[in-house]
Amino acid sequence: MAAEAGISRGTVSRVLNNEPYVSETARRAVEAAVAKVGYVRNAAARNLVTQRSRAIALIVHEPHSVVLDDPNIGNILIGTNAVLSDADHQLVTLMIDSQRDSDRVIEYLRGGFVDGAIILSARTGDPISEAIAELGLPASFVGHPPDAPAIPFIGIDNRAAAEAIVERLVATGRRRIGMLASGLDRDSGQDRLAGFQAALGDLFDPALVVRHPFYSYAAGAEGMAELLERDPHIDGVFAASDAVAAGAMDVLHRQGISIPEQVGIVGFDDSSWAIRCTPLLSTVRQPAETLGRRAAQQVLDQLLDGGEAPDGVILPTEIVWRASA
Template identity: 40%
Template structure:
């Protein structure tokens, strides 16, 4: 029997696949839409016909059947009215190694499943646009990088019933799954290492204190130093950028010129801190030992390379993607948290 002609665009049609495979159009549709009840032998025949003819499914039509877009959003959010950062949002977004590591880790899980990852910046002017985009069903779910307690987006996602997983513990209770590292334990590792290196005049450059990570890293470091040395640790706040670490170090050394050990709440700020110390004639680590947090590429690009607390960001992002896929399979699945254990990576700075 002669196969039916292709459509007006010249592309093979569903009917041609059905005729080549000797099955009904409905059976081909079930195979394409991955209906699990199709007999494996029939599925193999249909898939072979698809390959031979070169049929490409109409994704728009398929989404009407499956109610899936095969796309997920990776949203990097900053809450409206947020004024802590000195550096513009988009500049931080595209210079922070953490974002790239999250993207890579999520892609490792999603790409083999044919799922696209759409990266969406959600700075204050764009919040309402992002919410509208999500409500219109352009993606199946959201991986959300949101670290500020004042950010309304996690609660909005929960209220709208949009499947989502957060990249860190939310600043306030919200029924959304999240993946995090034990932040306080990581800061304690930094304190123990500096003290073990014989450093006694310790200080820290902390992250923004409206962020749980910033709060926990400061609390963990201060608690460990108080327990071991019985002293209070001076601190200066940065905004997790290299420039803020450099500026904070100058302020800190102006106030406390005798410090000999410094814990910096992320690697970008720590790289800036090393640069500032060297500009002031301090040798690292001979005069001031420096420990960062993250084990990002900034730790290896610093001179000297940074001793740092490693959080396994790629593995954590992969777990986020797995949690989101599980939620899509079972929408009634209860929110859960997964906490990873940090480790210390020793290099030249401490």
């Protein structure tokens, strides 16, 4: 390669590794030589020298069915991949659906196959987060588990956002308001339930909270049926996600209960579910793609610059009010 380009091996190496202090003439000579000889960079050899894989893991603590059902996860992945791609890093997605998955991923991380990790939907007591902290791996949470190790995070104020949209639901005159609560083993679900309770004050009735592990359409359908059994006169519902709200709305339609005349319903996320509902769903808009972008940048800042990311960054949300309430 150096002979073909007519320059030193050191200069060729600097060009191939995008290092500074290379003249434009030398850069063009190397590029021409690459094209002529068909050179392909040996990434494995480079990684052995640099001790870097240039791969970042996105660790998703959700069952496969929920991953496919949740547009937010897809948008977070899109944002993450965009930032890593621009930085010439590879995204590796790891889904955790069992203890066996968790054990295997911990061993994978210890093997040095990735340079950093982004942790999505971590539960309380997550062993993977603890392993990442022990390894000193550059990492970022999307969200912030209450017992999380000292790892930077990017998130939203779930409690304040839930409180704001439920207060607006109350302002429509609803008095028997229930919640389809999901994800209570993680910060987002706990905080949305806390915001719901705070907004209702004396109107809060614990019997009108139906719990389900996952943010899913099935959780909404099953939960709404149970909520109606507990109180057939319920007139308002806060669903912990748009997917949950969509399931609940289908049950209300099947039972001949009009929305919003008899029951007003609001969700959370402003995902594609919200605009597939009839009527269109009132919800909280959270910036899912931006969450992924900022989490990826937090990891790169730690990895590439050797700097420390801030402890946590909270992004704004907004209420999107539509016809469902």
